[in-house]
Amino acid sequence: MVDERVMGDPRSGRPAPDAAASVRDESLPDVLSTNAPHPAVDIRAILFTVADGALLVALGEHDPGWGLPRGEPSPLDTLDVAARRIVREGTGLQEQYLEQLYTLSVRDAPDWTIIVGYMALVCSGQAPPPPLAGLWHDVTALPQLSHADQMVIDYALVRLRAKLGYTNIAFHLLPQTFTLSELQGAYETILSRRLDKRNFRRRVIASGILFPTSEKRRDGSHRPAVLYRFRADDDHETYLTPPWAEGA
Amino acid sequence: MVDERVMGDPRSGRPAPDAAASVRDESLPDVLSTNAPHPAVDIRAILFTVADGALLVALGEHDPGWGLPRGEPSPLDTLDVAARRIVREGTGLQEQYLEQLYTLSVRDAPDWTIIVGYMALVCSGQAPPPPLAGLWHDVTALPQLSHADQMVIDYALVRLRAKLGYTNIAFHLLPQTFTLSELQGAYETILSRRLDKRNFRRRVIASGILFPTSEKRRDGSHRPAVLYRFRADDDHETYLTPPWAEGA
DNA sequence: GCAAAAGTGTTGTGTATACACCCATGG
DNA sequence: CCATGGGTGTATACACAACACTTTTGC
Incomplete structure (x- = not known):
């Protein structure tokens, strides 16, 4: 079932001096009848969404x-465009956010494939079209997957969690308007950790990336919540934020 | 000269909804005689080093x-291993650090290529073998390069600068033992910004990633400097460091 | 003794965390 | 009137930035 041989680990930035050796010992040629043509290039996209307390993956x-x-990518398109197409075709959904993750080389039986991993996000509001029920799987209880798929998922999770901290990425998981509690819930779900309500609200308000609408949502026997909306801009602006900016 | 059409920008994480359209209008098919085979896969590696106040790139x-x-990658190797081989073959040098950057699809005249970008670092001490003089170019004064090469370089710079802040990546640019001033110099060169000596030393010492040897270096008519060495471990450990870790 | 780089501490300011109660509504 | 989630403020600890002088050596 898990028969793909995955080479390379996105997390390591080290030489890992003997990786070559350990790979070379394995089952021998097939593809590499020396003048084998180019490898196949395969895009794999992981689409996340958050729904009532669970982080879901589309399979x-x-x-x-x-x-x-x-x-497969096409010569006419960006990889990003191809990935977006693949997400749409594979899930029927239109993602809100797309990001390339990592590229790896996989040798599976006689085939050689370059896999380009992508991560996409859709907002929870988007109803899955009927034919695609059974699409979403809780990330904490996934079925058995190929090694390559599993690797893409693991890495996507690391990136997603990390980016929660220093980007506005979580916005893409929410509908256009939402309450602060919903936003906090998304963070908590992804990090699988509870956050302090007051600190969370202070931070997110102070960051200035969202502003309150005049509407409120009444959805229970309690005080209605103010609905917020994102500022369209600061998005890829807020991305890389190196520390020690000593001089002005 | 700059004739490659580069598609996709590593920095944007947004959908860029109409990228497809803008690409589609361009000069038409060639490769895509529909059942064209797979694209060529091409690894490009940018090798950085720091030498007396300049950040250098190997061309x-x-x-x-x-x-x-x-x-080209080979079916037997990891992309990382292939990239390492390419760095060695292209420069005669053995890099200290290697990291995959980004993958993009390029259509150049009739050819379609997937380019996998890599960044590598070598320590300044490493003497370039004679035949390869004229190898190093100051990153602030590069010759005209292909669009794709330029893109890899630009992105590598962004990543390198960003990673200075939250990783130990700079260590790979220095020889095994070095003075704190040398380390600071490397940071200043890469960031092209001066740093405060006391703050810099306090931080780097406090981080615990390096420890003093008993040797000193005398290299001028002034007080000799203590030589430091890195702790071999914490390296890829210190990588992703998401903020707000509220709970313990 | 002087030039030149190595080395060393303190203080203020901002940012993150921990923590508990009142508010508005529906039933 | 009560249960439910929405909403608010303060005190403390830590991290970062600004800043100037003494030490050791070679000549």
């Missing part, structure tokens, strides 16, 4: 079992 | 002008 039915949406 | 002579070291 499709594959050869045996489940797998991430995948597809 | 080789190419078709017309200069270019980054490049080469």
